[in-house]
Amino acid sequence: MKMTLRWFGEGNDSVELWQIRQIPGVSGVITTLYNVPVGEVWEKDDIEEMKRNVEAAGLKIEGIESVNIHDSIKIGTPDRDKYIENYIKTLENLGQAGIRLVCYNFMPVFDWTRSELAKERSDGSTVLSYNQEMIDRINPEEMFERIDSNNQGYVMPGWEPERLSRVKELFEAYKGVDSEKLFDNLVYFLKKIQPVCEKHGIKMAIHPDDPAWPVFGLPRIINNKENIMRLLKAVDSPFNGLTLCTGSLGSNPQNDICGIIRAAEGRIHFAHVRNLKHHSPGKFEEAAHLSRDGSMDMYEIVKALYDTGFDGPLRPDHGRMIWGEKAMPGYGLYDRALGAAYLNGLLEAIEKSEGKHEA
Numbered sequence: 001m002k003m004t005l006r007w008f009g010e011g012n013d014s015v016e017l018w019q020i021r022q023i024p025g026v027s028g029v030i031t032t033l034y035n036v037p038v039g040e041v042w043e044k045d046d047i048e049e050m051k052r053n054v055e056a057a058g059l060k061i062e063g064i065e066s067v068n069i070h071d072s073i074k075i076g077t078p079d080r081d082k083y084i085e086n087y088i089k090t091l092e093n094l095g096q097a098g099i100r101l102v103c104y105n106f107m108p109v110f111d112w113t114r115s116e117l118a119k120e121r122s123d124g125s126t127v128l129s130y131n132q133e134m135i136d137r138i139n140p141e142e143m144f145e146r147i148d149s150n151n152q153g154y155v156m157p158g159w160e161p162e163r164l165s166r167v168k169e170l171f172e173a174y175k176g177v178d179s180e181k182l183f184d185n186l187v188y189f190l191k192k193i194q195p196v197c198e199k200h201g202i203k204m205a206i207h208p209d210d211p212a213w214p215v216f217g218l219p220r221i222i223n224n225k226e227n228i229m230r231l232l233k234a235v236d237s238p239f240n241g242l243t244l245c246t247g248s249l250g251s252n253p254q255n256d257i258c259g260i261i262r263a264a265e266g267r268i269h270f271a272h273v274r275n276l277k278h279h280s281p282g283k284f285e286e287a288a289h290l291s292r293d294g295s296m297d298m299y300e301i302v303k304a305l306y307d308t309g310f311d312g313p314l315r316p317d318h319g320r321m322i323w324g325e326k327a328m329p330g331y332g333l334y335d336r337a338l339g340a341a342y343l344n345g346l347l348e349a350i351e352k353s354e355g356k357h358e359a
Helices: 017-021 044-056 071-075 080-096 132-136 140-149 167-173 179-200 225-234 246-250 257-263 298-307 334-353
Strands: 002-006 026-031 060-065 101-104 116-120 126-131 203-206 240-245 268-273 276-280 283-286 313-316
Touching: 002 060, 002 334, 017 026, 026 044, 026 313, 044 060, 044 080, 071 080, 071 167, 071 179, 080 179, 101 268, 126 132, 140 167, 179 203, 179 225, 203 268, 225 240, 225 257, 240 246, 240 257, 246 257, 246 268, 257 298, 268 298, 298 334, 313 334
Parallel strands: 002 026, 002 313, 026 060, 060 101, 101 203, 203 240, 240 268, 268 313
Antiparallel strands: 116 126, 126 283, 276 283
16 A cells, blocks of 8 residues: 545645655655636646646655536536546546546535634544534535635635535525436446556546535435446446545444445555544434544545445545644544554554564
8 A cells, every 4th residue: 555645736725745755654646637617628748747746755756636527528418528538638648648537526616615614623623623513503504605705715625716616506406416416427437437447557546525415415326336336337447436435424423434445345545544533313423534533444444445345546535634834624644644643553463463564
C-alpha cells in the first residue's frame, strides 16, 4: 500500500508539499487541477506543470481526485457526449503523463453533505458532522449558504461558487432522474471511456455517496455492497473499480465495511480510511483515526485491505481541526498527519504479524 495525502494544489491548500514530504511514510499525493471548470479539458501543459511541482518536492502523484463529471452526463441530456469527449481527452492527457488513477463520484448536485463544518468536541477540536434532523429543517439553498459561510475562506470540493449560484436550476434539472436512470447514465459514461482507460491503464475508482442515503430527495446509487457489486458487474473491467471510503460507507452503520472489501477484492483501486462516531441513526460526527475515538475498527479495515491484496494508494481522510490550525475544514495538516502515522503503524503491525514487513 502507498500512503498518500490529498493536496489541492498551489494556492488552493493551506498545506504545502514540503510539509507533506516530512510526514513519515507518506510518499505521494492525490491531487487535482482545482481551478479547471467542470466539463473542460485538462490541458497537457497544466498536467505536466502539476507533475513537475510535486516531483520537485520529492513526492509522486499517485492519483487524481477528482476529474469532476459534468451534470449533463449524470442527467443524460442530449449534449452529454460532448462532455464525455472532453473527459476522454483529459484521460488521454493524464495517461500520457503517466497518471493511472482517477477518483470520481456520481452524486447529483451535492458531492457530500454535512450539517456542520466545525462541531466542537469535548477536547476542543472541531470536526465535520451530520445531523439528519437539522438537514430536514433547511432547504438546499440554505445548505449551500451554510457551507459557503463556514469554509474558512477556502473553496470546498463539490461546493464551488459556480454551483452555489445554480442550486435551483440543478434541482430542476435532476427532477426526472431517479436511481435507475442515474445508474444507467453512469454505465453509459463508463462504457464510453473504456477504450482510453484500457489504452493507458487508467483505473477509474468511484467514490461512494456521502452520506449513504438520499438527501433532499436526490438519488444515491453507490451506497452499499449490493449497489457497488451491481456496478462492478455492469461494467466488468479492471479499469472500473471502487474508492473504498470508510467514512462515506460507514455513515450507515448497517454497511459491513470489511464485507464490502472482501466482496470487491481486486476492484478496489484507492482507499480513504477514516473514522466516525455514531450517536443515533442519521447523526454522526467525524473522529480521530484512532479506533477507540470513534465507532469503527480501523485495525480490522486495514487488515481486510491487506488480506485481499490491496496494494494501491490510500490516505487518511477528513481530519479534526486541532492545535489552533486554520485550514479548509477536514483538510488541515496536523490531524491528517497523525492519521497517516497511525495507519502506517497499523499496517506495519499487520505486516510483521504475517512475517512480511521489510525494514
